């Protein structure tokens with residue numbers, strides 16, 4: 001099967017980093033499934049990427065809901081009959097440290113960023129394993145086409161006090177990445193994560209409008225600029241490609257040098 005026939009699901013694919021990943025994988029020749037709770041933006045992107053020509057599909061999906069995730073896989077099978085790549089990208093933020101964060105906000109962030117990532121990854125991994133076992137694909141061929149990419153963060157390593165739930169979810173996502181990589185290596189399914197630094201999406205809107213907050217963010221970014229979503233999409237493209245065929249169980253940080261700085265965040 002030609003690499004142009006690869007099928008990719010991108011969760012949270014309607015906006016921001018996920019949208020850039022959907023565009024980039026589409027340019028790489030993949031058929032893309034955009035899974036998101038934002039129906040208007042998801043439908044528009046699927047249309048832009050060739051929905052009418054069978055090159056793209058939008059599926060409304062809340063990753064924190066198991067039935068919604070089952071429906072995502074069913075719709076993908078029905079439209080494209082296979083799955084090769086998952087970009088497990090949907091994520092949300094809530095402010096609050098250990099003294100102030102509500103139980104509801106903790107559950108909401110963990111529900112999307114961690115439980116949601118687990119539900120989608122599990123469903124996609126089962127679909128991939130079923131394809132591998134049903135087909136005559138040799139392990140070598142499989143190794144070059146199946147990839148799961150979790151969208152982590154520098155906050156998987158670097159803690160920020162008032163983002164307790166977010167940091168916790170991303171730290172756990174790094175371990176989910178490693179555990180999955182170990183379990184799926186024998187099938188040739190590679191599992192990696194990307195750890196972005198500060199990237200220019202809606203998540204940064206509040207910072208963009210606040211000079212002091214922006215200065216603080218830039219002061220802890222050695223490249224002294226905010227990243228572009230395309231600079232994360234290119235890492236996803238690499239991790240989904242044959243060029244990364246010996247890489248599994250790792251997180252690649254695209255952070256303008258932030259983690260190298262080992263900066264202590266002022267409170």
Ligand code: NAD
Pocket residue numbers: 011012013014015016017018035036037038061062063064089090091092112116151152153154195196197198199200201202203204
């Ligand atoms: P964004 O808010 O621009 O986009 C997130 C997308 O996820 C939206 O389309 C939203 O509708 C969707 N979404 C939210 N909840 C969902 C759910 N329950 N089910 C399905 N879709 C849902 O955010 P972004 O900045 O593009 O972030 C994408 C990922 O990158 C997240 O996992 C985030 O934690 C991570 N990340 C972002 C940055 C950054 O600076 N922007 C830095 C590090 C990591």
